[in-house]
Amino acid sequence: MxxxxxGHNDFLQRMVDAGPARDSLWLKGDGTGHLDLPRMREGGLAGGFFAIWTPSPASEDDSLAAMLKGNPPFALPLPAEVSNADSLPRALAQAGQLMAMERTGTLAICRSAADIHAAMAAGKIAAILHIEGAEPIANMDALHVWHAMGLRSLGPVWSRPTRYGHGVPFAFPGSPDTGDGLTDAGKDLVRECNQLRIMLDLSHLNEKGFDDIAVLSDAPLVASHSCAHAVAPSTRNLTDRQLQVIAESKGLVGLNYAVGFLHPDGRRDPMHGFEVILRHLDHLLKFLGEDGVALGSDYDGAQMPEDLSDASKVQNIVQAMLDHGYGEELTTKIAHRNWIGVLERTWGG
Incomplete structure (x- = not known):
C-alpha cells in the first residue's frame, strides 16, 4: 500500500461522546463513523490532522443538518459567533482525547516533520493537533499555551464568524466572496502564527479573509480540505484565482471527499466511482502542480462517497489515481509526501 x-478529520468529538468507552472506540472501533485505528491501518491511513471543533447551538445545528439532507439551490445564513467561554471547555476535552490516544502507544502527536517521519517509521499514527475555528483562543497568550500543548495547525474560522474573521456560509451555487476580511485581532493572529510556525488553514475562510492572509503571511498558503470551485460552485470551494495565489506561495490544497463539495451540481446523493473526484484532482493539479495537491478527507465530518465510505477504503482513491495515469511518483506525492513537504516549508526541518 x-x-x-x-488533511482533516473530525474524530475527536466522537471520542468525547464515547465517554468511558473511548479507548475501545479508538483501538477496536464500534462500527459507526468513518475512522478508528483498525480501519486506518486497513486502509493505509498513516496519519493526519485531528481537528478540534466547537459545534454551534443545537437549533443552528438542526438547521444545518436539514439543509445538508436537501439538494441545491440553498443558502444558509452564517451561525452566530460562539463565545470563548463556551468553546474552551469543549476544545480542551477534545485535546485531552488526542493525548489519551497517544497514551495507548498507537499514535504520536507530531510537532515537527521529523516527528511525522519517526511515527510513520514506527508504525504509529502520525497526528497533528489542529483547531478548526479559533474560538478557544482568547488572545495571543492563549495561542502560546495551545502551541505549548502541541498545536501546529489553526483555521481562524469555521463557517461562522470569530473575533478573528468570517467564515464562508454554506450555499450552492455561490461564491466564497462573502463578508468582510480579517479583523485587527485576526491580523495579529496571522503574525503570531507565523512567529510560532503554526500552519494557517484557509478552508472555511471567506475570500476577503483569504486575501488578507495571503498578504500578511510569510508561510505557504494551505487549504486543508477544499475542492475546486470551477468543478463544483460551492461557497466552500476555491476559485481559480485563489488556487493561483496558493500556487504562487508554494502552498497546497487537500482534496475534500465530502459529496456536497465534490458534486458539480452540489447534490448530496450517494456518489459511486471516482470520475468526479478525478476531475477535481486534475483541476487542482493544473493550477498547483505536482507538489501542491494532497488529500483532506473530512472523515467524521461529512457525507462520504460510497467508495471512500470510511478509512479502510482509502486505498481505493490511491488505486484510482494510478489507474487514471498519475503514476506511482505523483500518486505518492498526493497521498502523503506533499503534506510532509508543505509542513517542512511551514514549520522548518
Whole structure:
C-alpha cells in the first residue's frame, strides 16, 4: 500500500461522546463513523490532522443538518459567533482525547516533520493537533499555551464568524466572496502564527479573509480540505484565482471527499466511482502542480462517497489515481509526501 496522510478529520468529538468507552472506540472501533485505528491501518491511513471543533447551538445545528439532507439551490445564513467561554471547555476535552490516544502507544502527536517521519517509521499514527475555528483562543497568550500543548495547525474560522474573521456560509451555487476580511485581532493572529510556525488553514475562510492572509503571511498558503470551485460552485470551494495565489506561495490544497463539495451540481446523493473526484484532482493539479495537491478527507465530518465510505477504503482513491495515469511518483506525492513537504516549508526541518 502507498501510505496516505490526511488533511482533516473530525474524530475527536466522537471520542468525547464515547465517554468511558473511548479507548475501545479508538483501538477496536464500534462500527459507526468513518475512522478508528483498525480501519486506518486497513486502509493505509498513516496519519493526519485531528481537528478540534466547537459545534454551534443545537437549533443552528438542526438547521444545518436539514439543509445538508436537501439538494441545491440553498443558502444558509452564517451561525452566530460562539463565545470563548463556551468553546474552551469543549476544545480542551477534545485535546485531552488526542493525548489519551497517544497514551495507548498507537499514535504520536507530531510537532515537527521529523516527528511525522519517526511515527510513520514506527508504525504509529502520525497526528497533528489542529483547531478548526479559533474560538478557544482568547488572545495571543492563549495561542502560546495551545502551541505549548502541541498545536501546529489553526483555521481562524469555521463557517461562522470569530473575533478573528468570517467564515464562508454554506450555499450552492455561490461564491466564497462573502463578508468582510480579517479583523485587527485576526491580523495579529496571522503574525503570531507565523512567529510560532503554526500552519494557517484557509478552508472555511471567506475570500476577503483569504486575501488578507495571503498578504500578511510569510508561510505557504494551505487549504486543508477544499475542492475546486470551477468543478463544483460551492461557497466552500476555491476559485481559480485563489488556487493561483496558493500556487504562487508554494502552498497546497487537500482534496475534500465530502459529496456536497465534490458534486458539480452540489447534490448530496450517494456518489459511486471516482470520475468526479478525478476531475477535481486534475483541476487542482493544473493550477498547483505536482507538489501542491494532497488529500483532506473530512472523515467524521461529512457525507462520504460510497467508495471512500470510511478509512479502510482509502486505498481505493490511491488505486484510482494510478489507474487514471498519475503514476506511482505523483500518486505518492498526493497521498502523503506533499503534506510532509508543505509542513517542512511551514514549520522548518
Amino acid at each position: 502507498i501510505p496516505v496522510f490526511d
